[in-house]
Amino acid sequence: MYFSDCGIVLLRQQTRESDRVAAVYTREHGRINIRFPGAGKPQGKLKAMSEPLSLCDFRLYRRTHASIASAAGGKIISVFPGIRADLDRTLLSLSLCELMFRLTPLSQPSEGKFDLLWGALQALDSGCSTE
Numbered sequence: 001m002y003f004s005d006c007g008i009v010l011l012r013q014q015t016r017e018s019d020r021v022a023a024v025y026t027r028e029h030g031r032i033n034i035r036f037p038g039a040g041k042p043q044g045k046l047k048a049m050s051e052p053l054s055l056c057d058f059r060l061y062r063r064t065h066a067s068i069a070s071a072a073g074g075k076i077i078s079v080f081p082g083i084r085a086d087l088d089r090t091l092l093s094l095s096l097c098e099l100m101f102r103l104t105p106l107s108q109p110s111e112g113k114f115d116l117l118w119g120a121l122q123a124l125d126s127g128c129s130t131e
Helices: 087-103 111-125
Strands: 002-015 019-026 030-036 055-061 068-078
Touching: 002 030, 002 068, 002 087, 002 111, 019 087, 019 111, 030 055, 087 111
Parallel strands: 030 068
Antiparallel strands: 002 019, 002 055, 019 030, 055 068
């Protein structure tokens, strides 16, 4: 089944020779694991979409009763350049993403949690204090 959803990449890891698996918190499906085939190659088309702190509109494919989805494409909405320009903001943002990963169960959507994370990342991107 193909579906689209907006999500924020929380973390990623390399699998096999050229694939990546990322934990993504999506608006309508909660936290899901997504496989990005070929993203480990230098010319991988989905490489930027699998990086942490990327807000993307994902096009995904999931087989029935499968625990992991495969990325079929999508569009990058934001990579939060204001956050990436400052080390303190980057570390705080990655900490927020790790908290979301550790404290949310798989496949249990919560639009409130998604909006809270997105709002915090937007505030850090616009230059608010890290205090």
